[in-house]
Amino acid sequence: MRLTLVGAGAMGEALLTGWLGAGHAPADLAVVEPVRERADAIQARHGVRAVDLAEAARSDVVVLAVKPHQIAGVLGELAGGLAGAAPLIVSIAAGTPVAQLEAALPEGTAVVRVMPNTPALVGQGMAGIVPGTAASADQVDTVRGLMDAVGRSVVIAEKQIDALTALSGSGPAYLFYIADAMIEGGVHQGLTRAEATELVVQTFVGSAALLATGTPAAALREQVTSPAGTTAAALRELDERGVRAAFLAAVEACAERGREMSR
Ligand SMILES: NC(=O)C1=CN([C@@H]2O[C@H](COP(=O)(O)OP(=O)(O)OC[C@H]3O[C@@H](n4cnc5c(N)ncnc54)[C@H](O)[C@@H]3O)[C@@H](O)[C@H]2O)C=CC1
Numbered sequence: 001m002r003l004t005l006v007g008a009g010a011m012g013e014a015l016l017t018g019w020l021g022a023g024h025a026p027a028d029l030a031v032v033e034p035v036r037e038r039a040d041a042i043q044a045r046h047g048v049r050a051v052d053l054a055e056a057a058r059s060d061v062v063v064l065a066v067k068p069h070q071i072a073g074v075l076g077e078l079a080g081g082l083a084g085a086a087p088l089i090v091s092i093a094a095g096t097p098v099a100q101l102e103a104a105l106p107e108g109t110a111v112v113r114v115m116p117n118t119p120a121l122v123g124q125g126m127a128g129i130v131p132g133t134a135a136s137a138d139q140v141d142t143v144r145g146l147m148d149a150v151g152r153s154v155v156i157a158e159k160q161i162d163a164l165t166a167l168s169g170s171g172p173a174y175l176f177y178i179a180d181a182m183i184e185g186g187v188h189q190g191l192t193r194a195e196a197t198e199l200v201v202q203t204f205v206g207s208a209a210l211l212a213t214g215t216p217a218a219a220l221r222e223q224v225t226s227p228a229g230t231t232a233a234a235l236r237e238l239d240e241r242g243v244r245a246a247f248l249a250a251v252e253a254c255a256e257r258g259r260e261m262s263r
């Protein structure tokens with residue numbers, strides 16, 4: 001399968017790295033990236049070819065990983081090159097509905113909308129997949145295969161994608177934000193930054209592994225919280241400072257921004 005990634009930025013490169021790590025051959029992957037230094041760096045790091053959109057149109061799968069406001073321009077240019085070629089078009093752009101993608105492409109073009117996340121870079125991604133109206137079951141399976149190669153995926157209805165974005169799409173940033181703040185807290189307590197970083201990173205890795213056993217998050221939190229102990233003192237601060245409410249509001253704001261971008 002020949003796949004061309006259009007837009008080799010943060011998320012595009014994370015997917016590319018994940019696919020190469022999962023065994024996709026560099027010869028089967030290409031990128032369209034107009035920023036010359038970026039394209040050169042991608043070629044040097046990953047050994048994949050840089051091509052133009054006309055050549056991308058002759059791939060089996062085209063993954064659009066440009067910013068949402070750049071999608072319309074890319075689709076317009078790509079549509080012109082699609083005569084005689086019918087690649088599967090995958091878009092990872094936030095807030096860009098299937099109907100908008102399909103309207104910009106020749107009728108009957110197979111489109112799949114995906115919301116991935118950056119842990120795909122290390123094979124631990126989480127992706128939501130929304131099949132377009134002309135995408136066959138085999139084409140949806142192809143996209144699932146691509147996303148499962150770099151983590152896990154779920155097929156969802158488009159009405160759920162803003163909620164999914166607010167958890168798994170943007171979620172890594174919330175966790176990095178917490179990690180960064182915890183490291184700062186450790187430095188305030190007299191640890192070196194390196195010591196605090198090692199402690200926090202392994203605590204995230206271990207806690208994620210525990211969560212992945214399926215034990216509910218609330219039960220895991222209770223197991224750490226000894227009566228009248230240290231954790232209870234910390235969690236009381238978080239509650240008093242409205243951190244739980246802040247997370248509810250953050251998830252809501254993220255989903256609402258996705259809905260706003262879709263309009
Ligand atoms: N960063 C993330 O964690 C996630 C991003 N996304 C989506 O992925 C898309 C890309 O986001 P980022 O990677 O964060 O942005 P980015 O700005 O890092 O990457 C965009 C890339 O597209 C390139 N580009 C611009 N115009 C182009 C064109 N006409 N043809 C080809 N390439 C072009 C840019 O030079 C840049 O390298 C967005 O639509 C975003 O909503 C989705 C899920 C997660």
Ligand SMILES: O=C(O)[C@@H]1CCC=N1
Binds near residue numbers: 094165169170
């Ligand atoms: O911040 C954004 O808009 C993109 C979409 C999900 C994660 N990053």
